[in-house]
Amino acid sequence: MIDEGVPRRFATAAGLAWRAAPVTTIVVLGATLALGASPVGSALAGKLLIDQLSSGVTGPPTTLILLAVGLGGALLVSYVGNAAVSYLEDQHARRLEMIVQDRLFGKLNSLHGLELFERPHFHDRIQLALRAGQGAPHQLVCSARSLLQGTIQLIGFVGVLLAVSKTAALLLAAAAIPRLAAERRLAKDRVGLLAALSPVQRRQYFYSRLQYEPRAAKELRVFGLGGFFQERMRAELAAVHVSQRKLDLRILRVQVILDAATVAAMALAVWIVVADVSAARGTPGDIAIILTALPVTASAATAVVRQLSVGSEALLSIGHYLDIMATDDHRPTAGEVAAPELRKEIVFDDVWFRYGDDLPWVLNGVSFRIPLHQSVALVGVNGAGKSTIVKLLAGLYQPTKGRILWDGVEVSRLDPASLRRRIGMVFQDYMTYDLSALENIGVGDLETRFDLARIRDAARLAGVDGAVERLPRGYDTMLSLLHFSMGEEDDSPGVQLSGGQWQRMALARMLLRSDRDLLILDEPSSGLDPEAEHQVHQVVHEHGAGVTRLLVSHRLSAVRMADHIVVVEDGRVSQTGSHADLLRTGGRYAELFRMQAAGYQDEEGRPGALPIIEPTTETIGTGPNSLESRSAPASPSR
Numbered sequence: 001m002i003d004e005g006v007p008r009r010f011a012t013a014a015g016l017a018w019r020a021a022p023v024t025t026i027v028v029l030g031a032t033l034a035l036g037a038s039p040v041g042s043a044l045a046g047k048l049l050i051d052q053l054s055s056g057v058t059g060p061p062t063t064l065i066l067l068a069v070g071l072g073g074a075l076l077v078s079y080v081g082n083a084a085v086s087y088l089e090d091q092h093a094r095r096l097e098m099i100v101q102d103r104l105f106g107k108l109n110s111l112h113g114l115e116l117f118e119r120p121h122f123h124d125r126i127q128l129a130l131r132a133g134q135g136a137p138h139q140l141v142c143s144a145r146s147l148l149q150g151t152i153q154l155i156g157f158v159g160v161l162l163a164v165s166k167t168a169a170l171l172l173a174a175a176a177i178p179r180l181a182a183e184r185r186l187a188k189d190r191v192g193l194l195a196a197l198s199p200v201q202r203r204q205y206f207y208s209r210l211q212y213e214p215r216a217a218k219e220l221r222v223f224g225l226g227g228f229f230q231e232r233m234r235a236e237l238a239a240v241h242v243s244q245r246k247l248d249l250r251i252l253r254v255q256v257i258l259d260a261a262t263v264a265a266m267a268l269a270v271w272i273v274v275a276d277v278s279a280a281r282g283t284p285g286d287i288a289i290i291l292t293a294l295p296v297t298a299s300a301a302t303a304v305v306r307q308l309s310v311g312s313e314a315l316l317s318i319g320h321y322l323d324i325m326a327t328d329d330h331r332p333t334a335g336e337v338a339a340p341e342l343r344k345e346i347v348f349d350d351v352w353f354r355y356g357d358d359l360p361w362v363l364n365g366v367s368f369r370i371p372l373h374q375s376v377a378l379v380g381v382n383g384a385g386k387s388t389i390v391k392l393l394a395g396l397y398q399p400t401k402g403r404i405l406w407d408g409v410e411v412s413r414l415d416p417a418s419l420r421r422r423i424g425m426v427f428q429d430y431m432t433y434d435l436s437a438l439e440n441i442g443v444g445d446l447e448t449r450f451d452l453a454r455i456r457d458a459a460r461l462a463g464v465d466g467a468v469e470r471l472p473r474g475y476d477t478m479l480s481l482l483h484f485s486m487g488e489e490d491d492s493p494g495v496q497l498s499g500g501q502w503q504r505m506a507l508a509r510m511l512l513r514s515d516r517d518l519l520i521l522d523e524p525s526s527g528l529d530p531e532a533e534h535q536v537h538q539v540v541h542e543h544g545a546g547v548t549r550l551l552v553s554h555r556l557s558a559v560r561m562a563d564h565i566v567v568v569e570d571g572r573v574s575q576t577g578s579h580a581d582l583l584r585t586g587g588r589y590a591e592l593f594r595m596q597a598a599g600y601q602d603e604e605g606r607p608g609a610l611p612i613i614e615p616t617t618e619t620i621g622t623g624p625n626s627l628e629s630r631s632a633p634a635s636p637s638r
């Protein structure tokens with residue numbers, strides 16, 4: 001929320017500006033003082049020149065020369081100085097942008113949980129903070145500079161005006177007061193509108209992206225949805241425009257009234273001075289300086305008020321930046337203990353969880369154990385809570401009630417980064433990065449991301465090495481439909497893998513971490529054909545032997561190899577045991593298993609063309625049936 005105090009916001013902006021470029025800040029400050037004084041200097045030099053020439057007294061030529069040089073110098077400072085300061089400000093703005101961006105993204109990357117990233121409000125706040133972060137500190141620095149420059153100018157000219165005519169000076173000052181109040185109000189309205197429009201703009205962005213993203217292009221064309229989303233995008237944009245137009249109209253109305261009042265005050269002031277000079281209460285130089293000073297004073301006053309308004313708008317926006325920087329992960333105990341090597345077991349002890357206070361319970365007291373060096377498979381129907389269990393174990397959410405224990409220490413007390421270094425994981429909704437094939441696997445372990453030999457080993461185990469080798473640039477091929485073009489001319493379509501091949505890339509990414517304490521595989525083979533799926537599980541089984549594993553799969557033929565099977569129903573554990581135990585005792589698992597097995601049997605009850613797969617000793621990556629000798633079905637898990 002934007003409830004940070006103005007001094008705090010100002011201190012933040014000034015601190016950022018100073019850290020971005022201290023020398024530039026000092027130079028700009030000095031130049032600002034000179035620029036603020038130069039118009040007053042040139043006006044005074046002009047008045048003195050005119051008075052000197054019109055007095056008829058022939059003074060020494062040195063006075064005239066000095067006045068002319070002074071006038072020229074003041075003009076030079078204001079012209080050249082403005083260009084130089086504007087150059088320095090642009091440099092300053094870039095450094096400021098870099099610092100603010102570093103801090104904002106540093107903050108976002110330091111948030112360990114997923115909760116915040118799934119909230120629309122948080123996304124709106126990020127957008128506002130990014131916008132504020134990019135523009136507001138610089139806006140504030142510029143307006144502070146302009147304010148200083150304008151104030152010096154104003155003080156100088158008001159001094160001149162006071163010397164020439166007090167009434168004229170007071171008149172102009174009076175005209176500036178309502179402008180000040182109105183601009184402050186409008187600044188608040190502008191920032192308020194920005195925040196109010198954020199959700200609308202988010203939706204508009206979402207609908208617009210759908211119309212050009214390659215991932216959505218298929219369905220949009222097949223279902224003929226282009227016009228539908230275009231219309232929705234249009235409606236959101238129209239709503240944005242209506243609100244903006246309302247504010248623009250209000251600003252226009254206020255400004256027309258204020259400008260008219262200023263012009264009237266100026267006309268009155270000129271009339272007063274002209275009357276004074278006609279009555280021999282002034283000199284021709286007074287008229288010259290008043291004619292220069294009046295418009296400059298009026299525009300300096302307007303500029304000062306405007307800069308106050310721009311500055312306060314920037315200060316309000318900085319509230320959004322501070323808001324994100326102050327965001328916490330609601331993890332009061334996290335980070336106290338570095339995750340130790342797993343020596344005994346992981347225990348889910350009466351774990352309850354729901355995704356929000358107003359949402360239903362997803363886990364209702366889940367308890368089970370994952371003993372060291374053993375494999376546990378989670379089984380259950382869609383929505384039973386399996387992926388939620390997995391995400392809780394990885395520390396991406398915290399249990400609402402109950403405990404998850406890593407060798408007796410609550411996972412919520414462990415430093416999340418150290419915990420994740422001990423885990424290798426494949427997600428059900430794995431990522432497909434717009435990076436090279438090498439990096440797509442290499443990001444699984446950043447420390448060895450350029451170690452081609454290790455990456456190839458992982459790819460071979462996952463059965464995708466051959467497919468990658470056949471790509472136009474092998475492991476250096478960019479895997480992206482919208483690949484990062486190498487130049488203007490390079491507009492060839494990017495390379496994409498099939499759904500199954502992508503899944504194997506995700507598996508290879510995890511296999512780079514197969515030396516970790518715990519491997520978590522959430523539906524690692526859903527996009528693979530049955531034989532490939534069996535082989536993937538075989539690899540995980542053989543390669544992961546001796547590693548503690550948690551596996552989620554709907555294919556019960558794949559989980560039967562697990563040491564323990566945990567059946568999850570409606571957020572509860574309904575059965576545990578080995579495959580044989582569970583078949584013997586009957587119940588939900590036996591029911592599901594028989595149902596799936598029946599699908600693979602012919603009418604006489606014999607195994608059909610796709611048998612329930614028993615573990616074999618076949619090695620992945622070699623032989624005619626190796627994964628990579630066959631192309632995977634194009635059926636991504638998402």
Ligand SMILES: Nc1ncnc2c1ncn2[C@@H]1O[C@H](COP(=O)(O)OP(=O)(O)OP(=O)(O)O)[C@@H](O)[C@H]1O
Pocket residue numbers: 118355359362380381382383384385386387388389428
């Ligand atoms: N981020 C989320 N926010 C709110 N609800 C969620 C979220 N993720 C999952 N859920 C809900 O939690 C319940 C359990 O989901 P979960 O993904 O854990 O089930 P699952 O057993 O893995 O299902 P599947 O077999 O379909 O993958 C579902 O009702 C789902 O709607």
